[in-house]
Amino acid sequence: MCGICGCSDKPEEQVHERSAHAPGERAARLQLRSSSTLKIEQSLMNKNQRFAEQNRSFLASRSCVAINLMGSPGAGKTALLEALVRRVPELGLLVLEGDQATERDAERIRKAGCPALQINTGTGCHLDAHAVGHGLAQLAPEPGSMIILENVGNLVCPALFDLGESARIVVLSVTEGDDKPLKYPHMFRACDVLVLNKLDLLPYVDFDLERATDYARQLKPGLEVFAVSATRGDGLDSLSNWFRSRGSAR
């Protein structure tokens, strides 16, 4: 008989994991009897959430709003921002750029005529509220500004982390496939706006705008959808109007 828990010595008859009988386990198990259990019951998201609330207070104190812009690498998030900055400079955007490495995106946005700060996440696959808090402090937005938080290109991780934003946008390009909402439901559930980008390439790919919209709206009823081409300009007027409507009263 097993001296630890009383179950059979025969592996096939043991009622618990065999690893519990590994050498050294007995001593560890016996010691456990004198151990105590601490009930914690705290979410792992609490830490990020505290920083997100700090960011929200910081933004509110300056009548600023932040928009979290997400999507796959190559969906056209930066191109969309460049186009918006060039076509609608009166939006007065500020941009925090999240990427694992390089200053390239912040440089592109600055070249388009808008202040931008790069946050490199290193191995991190998403922006977190702590890094964004430092970025916001460094950007020092004027009262009434709208700050775009361009997240790391990724359709999974960024959806989990509140940054203190007031709205979330996911950019999905037609070259990626119209079934992406089914494959990445967390992201599409988490967003308020879906931007279907690269409309200029639609004739060359098998992408059904209605199907993508339908899948996404099943996951997120009321999702606002804009079909655009950041490079050719289609749909950017209505998208700009959405940004104007979300800007603070400046």
Place this chain on the structure above:
Amino acid sequence: MHELALTQDLVSLIAEHCAGRQVTRVVLEVGKLSAVVPDAFRFCFELCAAGTPAEGAELEIVELAGRARCRECERELTLDSIFDRCPCGSLSLELLSGEQLQLREVEVQ
């Protein structure tokens, strides 16, 4: 690999509560609708716990099923995965629970 960042937060949370005592066991609740992979947690835990009071601790992950209400047929159902549909075929599910990611308890010596 957001599990790496979350495991770092897990290890900090444990350290906050264990007051320097050696941790022997950690019980983590993971909702089946949360976007995390339990095996990735296990992999990251050993790395992140090294040099902290949680070094060498056993990580027990309790997976909790999700609950959802179908917006089409209004029935309530249990979900084992975020990719599940309602038996009526609908994807339009309002998630009621199953997204938790919570440190339930730790055993210390």
